[in-house]
Amino acid sequence: xGALSFGMYLATMGAAFADYIERQxxxxxxxxxxxxxxxxxxxxxxLLEGDRRVKQAGVVWCAGVEGQPFARALEIPQTRDGRLNVxxxxxxxxxxxxxxxxxxxxxxxxxxRPLRMSVQAAVRQGAQAADNLLAQLDGRPLRxxxxxxxxxLLPLGNGRGCGLVLGVPLYGRLAP
Numbered sequence: 001x002g003a004l005s006f007g008m009y010l011a012t013m014g015a016a017f018a019d020y021i022e023r024q025x026x027x028x029x030x031x032x033x034x035x036x037x038x039x040x041x042x043x044x045x046x047l048l049e050g051d052r053r054v055k056q057a058g059v060v061w062c063a064g065v066e067g068q069p070f071a072r073a074l075e076i077p078q079t080r081d082g083r084l085n086v087x088x089x090x091x092x093x094x095x096x097x098x099x100x101x102x103x104x105x106x107x108x109x110x111x112x113r114p115l116r117m118s119v120q121a122a123v124r125q126g127a128q129a130a131d132n133l134l135a136q137l138d139g140r141p142l143r144x145x146x147x148x149x150x151x152x153l154l155p156l157g158n159g160r161g162c163g164l165v166l167g168v169p170l171y172g173r174l175a176p
Contacts, residue, residue, distance in 0.1 A: 017162050024156045071104045079106045079114055088144035090129040099133050101125035
């Protein structure tokens, strides 16, 4: 038996994926606690928000994603999870000489929702932000960041997984 704190990362995947993941890990004997945050450890116990405790937790897996602490400290417009709002050129809102990329940047999709954080996007955004910074210093026009997300897969440790590849939702047994 174990416990899983259901973090923001799974919430960003959408309800269908979150529900599938919950069913799969529950089948493995793991208790799911949605919207719960781990706040510390005490002698082998895991401390959760609201003074809850998981006794003698042998293994705890927690998937959660939020912006960088330095970004949260800035008095600049940001999302609820602490990412800085950026425009199409990855310039921080109201700070045209400041660029942000990766987990520090809130890049939005066409519907106005922040894109999920991923290493692939961070690398591409970092390169685009650097190019735009150099262009700005040289007086050249900036180029808009164009997000391309080919998808992702999340293995669940029971030979199953889920994800979204080329816009197609996948569930079940995935190739090793």
